[in-house]
Each structure stands twice: as structure tokens, then as C-alpha cells.
Amino acid sequence: MTDPLALFDEWLAEARASEPNDPEAMALATATKDGRPSVRIVLLKGHGRDGFVFYTNQLSRKGAELAENPRAALLFHWKSLRRQVRVEGPVGILSAAEADAYFASRSRDSQLGAWASDQSRPLETRALFEQRYEEMRGKFEGGDVPRPPHWGGYRVTPETIEFWTDRPHRLHERRLFTHTPDGWRQGLLYP
Numbered sequence: 001m002t003d004p005l006a007l008f009d010e011w012l013a014e015a016r017a018s019e020p021n022d023p024e025a026m027a028l029a030t031a032t033k034d035g036r037p038s039v040r041i042v043l044l045k046g047h048g049r050d051g052f053v054f055y056t057n058q059l060s061r062k063g064a065e066l067a068e069n070p071r072a073a074l075l076f077h078w079k080s081l082r083r084q085v086r087v088e089g090p091v092g093i094l095s096a097a098e099a100d101a102y103f104a105s106r107s108r109d110s111q112l113g114a115w116a117s118d119q120s121r122p123l124e125t126r127a128l129f130e131q132r133y134e135e136m137r138g139k140f141e142g143g144d145v146p147r148p149p150h151w152g153g154y155r156v157t158p159e160t161i162e163f164w165t166d167r168p169h170r171l172h173e174r175r176l177f178t179h180t181p182d183g184w185r186q187g188l189l190y191p
């Protein structure tokens with residue numbers, strides 16, 4: 001197959017059928033301007049020709065790093081399939097309309113959590129977070145919960161996508177797709 005996005009769809013479908021949980025979980029690596037890396041798991045919430053989408057608090061550590069260095073690496077590791085996929089590329093912020101649409105589709109509890117959580121900031125006690133959550137519940141009672149202005153989505157536009165397959169004797173297979181002005185170029189890497 002010469003279309004990495006079609007191949008990704010195929011692998012994700014297989015992961016959905018075989019992973020015990022969260023087949024959409026991916027490690028998201030970001031870095032500060034001076035190159036200090038950080039990594040955490042987020043959920044893939046959309047993907048296609050123009051990229052891989054996730055949602056988060058834009059004032060979080062990852063959000064701050066993306067603001068100063070808008071590039072990221074993603075990693076899917078599907079243990080049940082002994083496969084990994086690596087994606088690298090520049091990152092853009094989704095439009096307010098796209099973020100609104102996704103936020104509106106979340107459960108009310110998740111929506112209130114987005115307001116209550118000062119993601120990545122120090123929290124004195126768990127009780128304080130629960131209290132903030134209850135305050136938000138009261139504040140928005142009887143109406144829709146709007147999207148917090150600091151909550152939104154990012155899209156990683158792939159420049160490279162690598163598909164890694166386990167093979168016996170560590171003779172693993174690595175297929176690297178690189179985006180060029182003429183389309184995707186495909187090659188192999190030593191394992």
C-alpha cells in the first residue's frame with residue numbers, strides 16, 4: 001500500500017478490534033524552544049488527509065510548549081499487535097468552530113471538568129479540585145456548558161509517518177513515508 005493514511009486506517013481498525021482499551025491513545029511529544037522535550041498520552045479524536053487531531057487545555061504544559069515551538073511527534077503503540085506508528089510534523093490550532101463542535105459532543109461531566117481543571121498547575125488538595133468542579137456545576141446549572149476559551153484542539157500535519165512491525169529475531173520491518181510536493185515517498189529503514 002502506498003497511501004500511509006489508508007494504511008493507518010487499516011492498522012487503527014485492527015487495533016480497535018484487538019486492544020483491551022484506548023486504541024486511540026497516543027504519546028504526544030512536544031519541546032520547549034530550547035529543545036527540552038516532554039511527553040504524555042492524549043487521545044486521537046480525528047484524522048485524515050490534513051492531519052491528526054487531539055484536544056486539550058491550551059494553557060497546559062503541552063499547550064505552552066506548542067505555543068513557543070509548534071511541532072510535535074506522535075506515537076501509537078499497539079501492544080496486542082506488536083506494532084507502532086510514529087508521526088512527526090508541524091502543529092496548528094483548530095478553528096473555534098471545530099473546537100466548539102467537539103466540546104458540545106462531550107459529556108456534561110467532561111465539560112465541567114474542562115472548566116474546573118487548571119491543567120498542569122500545582123493543586124493544593126484534591127478537595128479543592130472537587131470544590132471547583134461543584135462551583136462550575138452550580139454556575140452552569142440549567143443551561144449548556146460553553147467551551148472554555150483556553151480549551152481547544154490541535155492538528156499535527158504529518159511530514160513523516162513510520163509503520164513498525166515486529167518480526168522474529170529482531171529483524172523488524174520499518175516503512176517510512178515522507179511527504180513531498182509530489183505526494184508520499186516510501187522507503188525502508190534498518191530496524
Ligand SMILES: Cc1cc2nc3c(=O)[nH]c(=O)nc-3n(C[C@H](O)[C@H](O)[C@H](O)COP(=O)(O)O)c2cc1C
Pocket residue numbers: 022025038039040041042043044054055056057060061062063119120
Ligand atoms: C489514556 C489517556 C488519555 C488521555 N487523553 C488526554 C487528552 O485527550 N487530552 C488531554 O489534555 N489529556 C489527556 N490525558 C492526560 C495527559 O496524559 C496529561 O496528564 C495532561 O494532558 C497534562 O499534560 P501536560 O501537563 O504535559 O500538558 C490522557 C491520559 C491518558 C492516560
